[in-house]
Amino acid sequence: MWAAPGHCLPLATLLLCLLLQQPGSSRAWKQHAPRLRLTYKDLLKSNSSRLLLASGDGMDFQALLMDEDRAWLMVGAKNNIFLLHLDHPNREPEKIFWPAPKEQVKHCQLAGRNVETECANFIRLLQPFNQSHVFACGTGSYQPVCAFIQLGARGKGARAPRMQLVTHSLESGRGRCPYSPHEPFTGLLLGGELYSGTSSDFMGSSAAFFRTWVHGAEPSYIRTEQNQDHWLHEPTFVGAYAIPDTYNPHDDKVYIFFRETAMEAGQWERRHIHARVARVCKNDVGGKRSLINRWSTFLKARLVCSIPGPQGTETHFDQLEDVFLLHTRDPRNPLVFGLFTVSSGVFSGSAVCIYSMAAVRAAFSGPFAHKEGFDYRWVEYKGRVPYPRPGTCPSETYDPLLQSTKDFPDELISFMRSHQLMWEPVYPQGRQPVLARVNVPYRLRRLLVHRLDTDSYDVLFLGTGGSSSARPGDTAGQLLWHSASPGAPSPDSSSRCFTDDGKVLKVALAGGASPAPEVISLEEISITKVPSPILDMKLSPKRQELFVSSTHGLLQLSLYRCELYGRTCTDCCLARDPYCTWDSKSCAPHLLTEKKRARCQDVLEADPLSQCQDTAEGTAVVEKVVFGVEKNSTFLECLARSPQSSVRWLVRRGEETAPSEVRGQGGGTRSRGGFVPRD
Incomplete structure (x- = not known):
């Protein structure tokens, strides 16, 4: 007073x-304001988190691998691999100490690298091989190395087995793992074959997409063409996923997501970064007389994530940061969630776009891009396309006489040497982002998606990282929801400004991945005591927990904090958190694993008049x-x-x-x- x-x-x-x-006014709600904002101290008081691993010397917990059925979490860090038993939180984690050789650490120092942050074995890759082994790779102090981690067989009534490094399996990690602990890369292990997008030299100047055999075969590999900018031009790899195309497994493909410096611009135009999706056939073994040990089915297309503007202008988010594949009932048609950023002297921010596999396949079935004319510009290729169509996998689906890519005709192989780029881009659902954060002092770097209630709700967990300074006059913390319907809420100019990293944002999409879902910002939580970007996240729907790693620690975070929404049914209802419900006494979590359950609130409508008894009109x-x-x-x-x-x-x-x-x-x-x- x-x-x-x-x-x-x-x-x-x-x-x-x-x-x-008032009932019926949900569309006019301030959806850009998070329902809960918690500092690190507030999070500790809520009793909804637990620090699993802590580090004071920059352990860099960069790689996480979780087995929900066997309730363990493997963590790759600096010179160490940890195994946590989730059903026994008080049990000491198992640990493997795996440093780089002292001679290699000295060589790394002599090359001018930092002994603390670079000259060590940073574990970057953890991939399941079978029930008893995990394939792991580390930077090896700028000499990548890979090996198998043995978990052993679980004996009857026995304590969980100790893991150990299979020393006789040590081999070079070149083409499998980056040299630098800071370089983004991707790796996917399928049937003893590792698909990886990474640099292949000490300086990180030559990057490629590889497939190498890790077990049961002689050492061999296949990769993208070297020193050919129209194949890959300064790429940064983000993710790789195996997605079936037909019911025939011989048609299966691996899709690669990355960003690169675009070659479409003219010689004198400013260089642009474009987001890409590429694909290769799993049964691609290269050509016979040309493209030997090179992909003969490698094609790529641009991923567009932009906000339409007046006079046809668009704001493009072109720097792809993360990708999440949301599986549906049809294994051939998952939804692709892409997290993008943009940074310029005028505009900076992050956005999430959703793509259908139908749109992706349509781009790869469309026309090719081609360089021609006096100025050698990229145009649509209108010449004759060889048979079988470039990018087709050798299988009886299309031609029973083609048993291998080595059977492809020379005309097709010659075409594939210079025609990797598709002319048509891939547009997201609704032709715009489902959400975008602009002019904030941080960027969104990590993305996980949890689908609830039979396609009704998608919950996005977004991790921040990489500070960017907001300019004077910018409104910090704005969450823009772009919808085809008028009346979308405007940014709240009174939003607080946040200047540190290490946050997890929880955002719900009511209506699932429909063309224009309703966006509900639920939580904005600081999960680190010291500013530190989010390095990796793993979601456990079975345990209803989120595991978040950073440079300084590994945190176990509950998916909900229902009691913080308030003590009345109205407060619980207006929160619109799909993990929470009013149980007649308090705002409490409900079991997401139950198919049939009674709950008072409807996240889509959230009308306390009809859902609660503690309000009048x-x-x-x-x-x-x-x-x-x-x-x-x-x-x-x-x-x-x-x-x-x-x-x-x-x-x-x-x-x-x-x-x-x-x-x-x-x-x-x-x-x-x-x-x-x-x-």
Whole structure:
């Protein structure tokens, strides 16, 4: 309460603060405001997290591998691999100490690398090989090395077996793991074959997409062509996934997601970064007389994630940061969630776009790009396309006479040497992002998606990293929701500015991955005590937990904090958190594994009038006696617990008169937390 001359609050005047949520007004809610904002201290008080591994010397917990069925989590760090038994949280983690040779550490130092942050064996790759072995690779102090980790067989009634490094399996990690601990890369192990996108030299100047055999065969490999910019030009690899194309396994393909410096621009135009999706056939073994040990089915297309603007201008998010494949009932048609960023002197931010595999396949079935003309520009190729169509896998689906890529005709192989790029790009659902964060002091770097309630809700978990400074006048913390429908909420200029990394954002898409889902920002949580970017995240739907790693630690985080939403059904309902429900006494989590369950709230509608019994006509009225002094003003505090609530002020002068709503500036001065009435 505070006072200022010139304002008077008569004692006979009664003001009521009404916190309102009217049915049918959900589309106008302030969806950009997170329902909960928790600092690291607040998170510890909530008892919804636990620090599993801590480090004071920059352990860099970069690689996570989880087995939900056997309840263990493997963690790759600096010179160490840890195995945590999730069903026994008090058990000491098993550990393998795997440093780089001392001679190689000295060579790394002599090459000018930092002994603490670079000259060590940083474990970057953990991939399941079978029930008893995991394939692991580390940087080896700028000499990549790989080996098998043996878990052993689980004996009857026996304690979980100790893991150990299979020393006789040590081999070079070149083409499998990056030399640098900081370089983004991707790796996918399928049937004893490792698909990896990484640099292949000490300087990190030559990157390629490889396939190497890790077991049961003589050492051999296949890769993209060297020193050919139209194949790959300064690529940064993000992810690789095996996705079947038909019911015939011989048609299966591996899809690669990356970003690169685009070659489509003219010689004198500014260089641009483009996001890409590429694919290769799993049964590609290269050509017979040309493209020997080179991919003969490698094709790529541009991924577009942009916000349409006036006069046909668009804001493009071209720097692909992360990809999540959301599996559906049809294994051939998962949804592709892409996390993008953009950084320029005018605009910076992050966005999430959703792609269908139908759109991806349509681009690869369309026309090819081609260089021609006096200025040697990229145009649509309109010449004759050889048979079988470039990019087709050798199988009986298309031609029973083609048993291998070595059987491809020379005309096709010659075409594939210079035609990797597709002319048509891949557009997202709705032709725009489902959400975008712009002009914030951090960027979104990691993405996980959890689908709930039979396609009704998708929950996005977003990890931050890589600080960027907001310019003067920018509104920090803006969450823009771009929808085809008018009336989308505008950014909240009163949002607080956050300047540190190490946050996890929880955002719900009500309606799932429909063309225009409703976006609900639920939580914004600081998970590190010291600013530190999120390095990796793993989701455990079975345990309803999120595992988040950073340079300084590994945190186990519950998917919900229902009790923090409030003590009433209205508060719980307005939170619109699909993990929470009102159980007639409190806002509590419900079991997501149950197919049939009773819950009071509907996240899509969230109407407390029909879902709660503790409100009258959908309105919660708070009455409070406040004593004022004549000829002075009195500050009446009224804080809305939910950002989905609206605030109205009613005044009644005298006991016989009915309350009337205070409108405009005539009745007083409104503030963010209350109201100063005027006599």
